[in-house]
Amino acid sequence: MKTTVNHRSLGGIMRPYRVANVLRENETTHTLLFDGRLPEAQPGQFVMAWLPEIGEKPFSIHANIPLALTICDVGPVSNAMVNLQVHDRLWLRGPLGNGFELKGSKHLLVGGGYGAAPLSFLAEEALRQEGEVVACLGAKTKADLILVDRLTSLGCELRVATEDGSEGSQGLVTEVAQEAIDAFQPDCLYACGPTGMLLALADFCQQRGLPAQLSFEALMRCGVGLCGSCELPEELCQRLGLPGGWLVCHDGPVAMIG
Amino acid sequence: MEASLAADFLGIQMKNPLVVASGILGTSASVMERCAREGAGAVTSKSAGPEPRTGHANPVTLAWNGGVINAIGLTNPGCREEVPLLRETHRRLRALGLPLFASLFAPSVEAFGEVARVIAEAEPDLIEVNISCPNVGSEFGTPFSATAKSAAEVTAVVRKAVKLPISIKLAPNVPEIGRIAQAVVSEGADAVTAINTVPAMLIDAYAGKPVLKNATGGLSGAAIKPVALKAVWEIAQMVSVPIIGTGGISCGLDAAEMIMAGATLVGVGSAVALEGPAVFSRINRELEAFMTQEGYPDLASMRGKALPQK
Incomplete structure (x- = not known):
């Protein structure tokens, strides 16, 4: 790490x-x-x-x-x-914090729910650098999706999953992302969303030897690495290969895996 | 020959004089262990009180180049919950050769004794008694650090409650901090920590409102280094117990100046904001380089150099 x-x-x-x-x-x-x-x-x-x-x-x-x-x-x-x-x-x-770092030229972006918020900024930057971008968005229902039009209009290839099947394929965005990894063969995966989604992606990327950049959400108070409120639980750090005491606001929010 | 950073504090042997100040990342065993691994010489836990507290609502902290202002509001799990956390932290720090200092606070003189008895179950190497948090005045009234009398009363109660070494953490906003230090030492304090943050506030001109949710807070960082130096310099002339000099230390020269003012150990807090816990190893490197270059073989040879010659 x-x-x-x-x-x-x-x-x-x-x-x-x-x-x-x-x-x-x-x-x-x-x-x-x-x-x-x-x-x-x-x-x-x-x-x-x-x-x-x-x-x-x-x-x-x-x-x-x-x-x-x-x-x-x-x-x-x-x-x-x-x-x-x-x-x-x-x-x-x-x-504040450390952002994503574009690696290679084929970028797979994965967003869950409103966690997808930072991905359009990343997509814009990746496309400006003439990279190829595939974006996977997931939400509970069609009504909960965000950024669909924005990412499409930027020129990203978009894959969508909803839990109720009201838009795109029915299921979790992690399933769509796994398919996209096989089909697109990205150089790096960038994800933001619920912790469960990030952990599932981390496991999958580790198995494939694919570098992943995962953006975590946390309760934040000081925002500058002093108060300790946003520390990632130690068991998560161990699972992800991050050092103990990893602070989402200071060391993250993006964790570099692999 | 390279200078030695080894510090002897109340018989506790430390690798270096840098202490993680209370309120900075002292919230879990893992984060305190991280500070230890990144070069701190000792770690102080965040102050624990009699009951759990969530602290103040956001905004609680603003940081800029001149310093940091905060009103976290003594967020803590309560002293009973704190004991297992301290035990686990102590186990990890001991394996790394570091002492654990446990900070505590209470809303009344009597409660200080009760909280100290509970915290002592974790057997920290030092109990730091926080009588000077500026952020809970509306709930707790005037800080006990405001007068020699109230500071001494708290010290006496804690002294009676525990056998462990105790340090009393003093506030800077008093007319004669040296006399308050004298009063707490006469009631049995083994050490003095100075200073806590300086009461302060920020107002946003566009909003026409205070920025901190608590309106007022405590100022720390570079802006208060001269205030801390003067406090330690005065205390060192009044008492002979060791002083943990804290306030605005962010580089090796700052640490050297604090030791020259009479401090035995040097607290580091707000400087963690910019660099993270890696700041400890940098300050150590800079302090060692300065001492080597200037011919100070050890901390004792530098300590109190700026004090008036007797």
Whole structure:
């Protein structure tokens, strides 16, 4: 396992941005486009977003020119953020953490649920470098999918799975991803989504000797590697070959496997 | 000849003088073991109190080039849950040749004794008594570190409760920190830790609101190094017990200056934010290089050099 330290910053103090546009991804998920960009943001990095007197939460970066965040309504803080209108303000500190690093030229992207949020930024960068991109997206139902149109319009080959079969093949995105590995023979797999999905992909990639970059979600408080809140459980570290005490905000959110 | 970083602290032999400050990554055995493997000389656990606490809501921390401000709010699992965590941590640190310092806090003088008795079951090498957290004032009232009298009362209760070595962690925002150190030592403190964070706040001009959810917090990092140096320098002139000098240490020269102010050990906290736990091995390398270059064979030859000559 190697820990990469690229473009690390402490994120600085909060900087205010204004919402310039709102794209509706699905019932509970909106992508907010802002009137500016972050300095030096890499795909896979994250920001801490703050609404005064409401709260602060981490979000992966959807795009940076202009800056965009995909926000799913899962609680009071994200609910307030998802309901922001054009011209409203949102404060951000970041970019934080270590992002994805493109390896080779054939890239397989795998996203589960709203965890797919950082993949369009990665796809954009991979295509800009003239790489080939296959993206697998999965969700419970068609209504829960995000980024389908965005990734298609970027020029990615898209494979979709839903648990109820309402879009794409019926089943889990991990099954579609395994098929894509065989058919596409990628140089590296990049994934973001629920921990169970990431672990299944890690096992599969390890068996195949395929390098994987897995972006983990965690409860984040300080966001800069001081408070210990986002430590990946030790048994997961052992299973993934990561050193104990691996911090999602500081060492990740992207873990380099293999 | 290369300088030696070996430190003798209350008879505990340490590989180097760097201590992971309380509140920094002291939340699990695995993360404390990681700090040990990355070069710390001792590790302090996050303060445990009588009951579990979730701490404050986000935002709890902001970091920028001048320092870090935080109001985590003493998040901890409660002292009873903390004991097995400390035991496991101690087992791992011992295998690596490092001591474990266990930090604790309590809302009342009496409760300090009770929490100390529970934490002592884990047999840490030192109990650090946090009487100076600036982030729970609204719940706990004035920190016990505010006056020599209240600081001494807590010390006496903890001294009576446990046989283990104790260090009292003092606050910088007092008129005469040396006198408070004197008061806690006279009640049996084996060491003094100085300083805790400096009470502070950030307001966002565009929001017109405080940024921390708790409104106020504690300032740490580079911005407070001069405050910490002065506190340690004053304490060292008033007491003869060892001092764990903490506040804004981020490089070998900072550590040397803290030792020259009179510290025996040097706490490192906010510097972990930028580099992660790898910061400990870097500070050690820089400190050793400085000592070798300047002809200090060991820490004792450097300690207190900046103090007034008697």
